[in-house]
Amino acid sequence: MRLSDRLKQRGHEADPAAVPPPVQTDSRGEPAAGDGEASAHTPAAPANHRNASRGNGEGAPRTDPKRRLKQRVQEALFSRLGSRMYDSSMSSDELMSFVQAEIAQIVEAEQTPLSETERATLAREVGDDVLGYGPLQTHLDDPDVTEIMATGTDDIYVERKGRLHRTESRFVSEDHLRRVIERIVGEVGRRIDESQPMVDARLPDGSRVNAIIPPLSVDGPALTVRKFAADPYGVDDLVSFGTLTEPVVDLLRACVVGRLNVLVSGGTGTGKTTMLNVLSSFVPNDERIVTIEDAVELQLQQEHVVRLESRPPNIEGSGEITIRDLVRNSLRMRPERIIVGEVRGAEALDMLQAMNTGHDGSLSTVHANAPRDALSRVETMVLMAGMELPIRAIRDQLASALDVIVHLTRLRDGTRRVTQVSEVVGMEGDVITLQDLFTFDFSAGMDSEGYYQGQLQPTGLRPHFGERLAELGVTLPDRAFGEIPVPSSTKVPGV
Ligand SMILES: Nc1ncnc2c1ncn2[C@@H]1O[C@H](COP(=O)(O)OP(=O)(O)O)[C@@H](O)[C@H]1O
Ligand SMILES: [Mg+2]
Numbered sequence: 109m110r111l112s113d114r115l116k117q118r119g120h121e122a123d124p125a126a127v128p129p130p131v132q133t134d135s136r137g138e139p140a141a142g143d144g145e146a147s148a149h150t151p152a153a154p155a156n157h158r159n160a161s162r163g164n165g166e167g168a169p170r171t172d173p174k175r176r177l178k179q180r181v182q183e184a185l186f187s188r189l190g191s192r193m194y195d196s197s198m199s200s201d202e203l204m205s206f207v208q209a210e211i212a213q214i215v216e217a218e219q220t221p222l223s224e225t226e227r228a229t230l231a232r233e234v235g236d237d238v239l240g241y242g243p244l245q246t247h248l249d250d251p252d253v254t255e256i257m258a259t260g261t262d263d264i265y266v267e268r269k270g271r272l273h274r275t276e277s278r279f280v281s282e283d284h285l286r287r288v289i290e291r292i293v294g295e296v297g298r299r300i301d302e303s304q305p306m307v308d309a310r311l312p313d314g315s316r317v318n319a320i321i322p323p324l325s326v327d328g329p330a331l332t333v334r335k336f337a338a339d340p341y342g343v344d345d346l347v348s349f350g351t352l353t354e355p356v357v358d359l360l361r362a363c364v365v366g367r368l369n370v371l372v373s374g375g376t377g378t379g380k381t382t383m384l385n386v387l388s389s390f391v392p393n394d395e396r397i398v399t400i401e402d403a404v405e406l407q408l409q410q411e412h413v414v415r416l417e418s419r420p421p422n423i424e425g426s427g428e429i430t431i432r433d434l435v436r437n438s439l440r441m442r443p444e445r446i447i448v449g450e451v452r453g454a455e456a457l458d459m460l461q462a463m464n465t466g467h468d469g470s471l472s473t474v475h476a477n478a479p480r481d482a483l484s485r486v487e488t489m490v491l492m493a494g495m496e497l498p499i500r501a502i503r504d505q506l507a508s509a510l511d512v513i514v515h516l517t518r519l520r521d522g523t524r525r526v527t528q529v530s531e532v533v534g535m536e537g538d539v540i541t542l543q544d545l546f547t548f549d550f551s552a553g554m555d556s557e558g559y560y561q562g563q564l565q566p567t568g569l570r571p572h573f574g575e576r577l578a579e580l581g582v583t584l585p586d587r588a589f590g591e592i593p594v595p596s597s598t599k600v601p602g603v
Contacts (some may be wrong), residue, residue, distance in 0.1 A: 112443050179221055179280040181234050184214045197368040198411055207235055242288045243277035244333065249313070255377075256337050260328035261285050270349075271522045285329050286533045289319040299423065308403075308420070311336075316403055334377075351379065351516075353564050355545055358585040359529065360467050363512050364390035366582035368573055372483075373482035374516030379524040380473035381405050381449065383516060391445055395469075398438040400431055401449030404539055405459030414441060431455045432493075439467070448472040456489035463509035479513040479530040483540055486510075500538055506539045511573055517548075529564070531571045543569055545589075 139222040188210050211231045215222065220232065236245050247253045247266050261279040264270050279285040293300050293309045300307045306320040323327045346352055352498075353484045363370055364387055374382045374389070385406050391397060397413045399406050404417050416438065421428040431448065433456035438446055439462055441601035448459060449471045463470050476482035483506060515528040527548040533541040549562035566589050574584050 124450075124507040125532065151341060159193065173220070175278070175280060176228060177218065178233060181211065181214050181218070181230065182280055182284065185210055185234060188214075204235070207239060208470070241292070242284060243279060244288065244331075246277065247275070248311070248313075248335070251338075256331075256335070257405055258285060258329075258331040260330070270524065273597065282328050285331065286321065286454075289321070289329055289331055292317055293319060297423075298420075302445070309358070310403055314404070336405075337338040341382050343389065346379075346383070346386060349523065351383075351524055351564065354591075355566070355585070356526065356529060356564050359545070360512075360514065361385060361390045362386075362577055362582050362584050363573070365392065366573075366577040366580050368511035368577075369463045369468055369470050370472075370512045370514060371482060371486075371507055371510055372471075372473040372514045372516065373476040373479060374473075375477065375518065376475065378516040378518045380475075380516060381513060383526075384447065384449070384471055384473050385512055388447055391469075395444040396442065397445040398441055399446060399447045399449070400434045400438060402431065405449060406447065408447075412534070414438075414443075432458060435459055443467065444469070446470045450474065451486065451489060453489055454493035456486050457493035459494060460486075460490065460505045460509045464505060476515075479515050479528055479542055479544075482515070483510075483532075483542070503538065503540050504535060507535050513542070519560050521554065523559065525560070526564055531573060534571055543567075543571075545571055 115418060140494070153385045161398070168290060171520070185207070189207070197524055208524045211234050215227055215230060221450060236242060241248060243264060244258070247256045247264070250266075252268045253266045256267040257267075258279070259265070261282050261284070264275045264277045264279075266275055267273070276291055276465050279288070289300060292311065293307045295312070296309045298304075298309055298323060300319055305322075305324045306318070309317045309319070316334040316336070319329065330399050341349075343357055347357060360370070372383045372389060374380045385408070388397070388399075388406060388408050388410075391408075391410060393410050393411070393412075395412065396410060398416065399408065399413060400416045402416070402418050404415055406415075411565050416434045418431050419427065419429040429495055431451075432453065435448065435455045439458075446459070446462060446467055447470065448455065451459060452475070459470065459472065474485055476485050486506060487499070490497065490505075498566060512533045512534040513528070513530045513532065514526055515530070517527040518524050518526060519527075525548055528544055528547070529546040530544050531542050535541065544567050546564045546566055549565045550560070552560070552562035555561050568589070570589055571584070
């Protein structure tokens with residue numbers, strides 16, 4: 109069992125009731141070392157809040173006596189522990205009781221008068237800091253938090269229900285943040301230092317972590333955690349959030365069942381993987397599915413799934429297995445569906461070839477700003493495969509391989525929406541023709557709380573693939589195109 113779990117089991121779990129009430133950004137100097145959070149009212153980029161807060165809160169946390177005490181205790185503990193912290197001959201139980209005993213002694217020797225409870229809290233927090241993930245732990249334990257972002261020591265942001273909040277949690281020093289980062293990457297056998305200043309790693313629960321340290325990150329180490337959703341959003345959740353509408357669900361379900369090749373596009377964090385997971389859930393249960401990912405995120409419910417995961421090079425720089433290697437290998441595994449978490453590079457060529465040679469019904473995602481941008485990105489990726497193919501040939505392949513592009517956008521109100529569903533129709537001269545089937549109605553404006561009121565609306569164009577689906581016995585439901593959905597008030601997560 110992990111040490112942090114043990115700490116928790118012994119009743120050290122952070123008490124949600126102890127979280128201080130929300131505090132505005134400008135009062136940040138007051139209750140320093142707590143774990144509450146200040147609601148950042150607009151989902152703007154963290155950097156903005158940070159710069160805005162520089163003026164009023166500067167220096168305040170450093171003068172907080174509790175924080176100073178905690179830092180002193182922590183430093184004393186680190187110097188007493190020394191290399192024992194990494195001593196593998198010590199069991200985690202032994203290490204923990206050792207640490208607790210040391211903390212008790214250090215706290216005892218402190219001049220600051222402390223009540224029993226304060227002493228216990230301090231010991232618990234320092235224990236968490238030294239042996240666990242420090243101030244991140246509370247947010248890792250909080251099921252509502254989906255992302256955690258630490259930018260330097262004083263700024264820890266979390267995302268809840270699609271919105272960013274600035275928390276009051278802090279690392280006591282840059283060294284502390286650095287240590288937590290080293291612990292995380294060390295646990296998966298990687299390291300972070302000047303020669304390797306950015307690292308992707310995964311926590312034992314599957315959460316994804318990216319860390320980058322100075323001099324690449326100018327204002328101190330930056331850590332980003334995308335928490336693993338034990339219970340990912342399903343199609344009903346996405347409909348209730350207004351990400352897409354029932355008619356679009358019908359259309360996409362027909363596309364997946366009818367073995368069309370579907371590409372989900374969008375920026376980072378727009379919900380591509382979540383959408384891919386939902387689309388994958390439409391794959392009939394009797395098909396053999398091979399999934400290929402950089403880090404396993406998809407959670408398919410079907411019985412017959414083979415999951416493949418790429419591998420980064422080891423410390424000596426060898427042993428890398430790329431997505432492309434896995435795509436090629438998967439073709440020899442008699443797949444009925446190939447689902448690639450994200451196309452980023454040369455694997456695009458192999459995927460297009462596979463799609464054009466009988467492996468239809470493939471699903472994937474791509475980082476792009478619009479459906480047309482998705483096409484040009486895939487085109488560039490094919491060029492990266494170094495086959496010296498003429499552009500025209502690549503476009504031909506693209507146009508015949510891809511059928512549908514589902515584009516996601518994270519709107520200014522923080523919600524994630526499908527903003528376009530486009531069909532890849534064919535070629536006109538040298539240009540791939542796209543036709544929008546559904547587009548998001550921005551003209552509906554925003555409500556009084558700043559949420560977009562629009563929905564996906566059919567453009568009225570019927571897809572050319574309708575006939576192909578019909579041949580397979582898949583009919584497109586009329587409601588997908590016939591009626592214009594009446595805009596209704598949309599339920600947004602957390603509101
Ligand atoms: N439609 C949605 N509405 C609200 N939150 C969503 C939606 N889709 C995804 N999320 C949340 O957004 C975060 C990023 O989602 P993810 O699918 O991993 O994005 P991407 O693959 O585009 O980077 C996750 O925490 C996820 O739970
Ligand atoms: Mg993703």
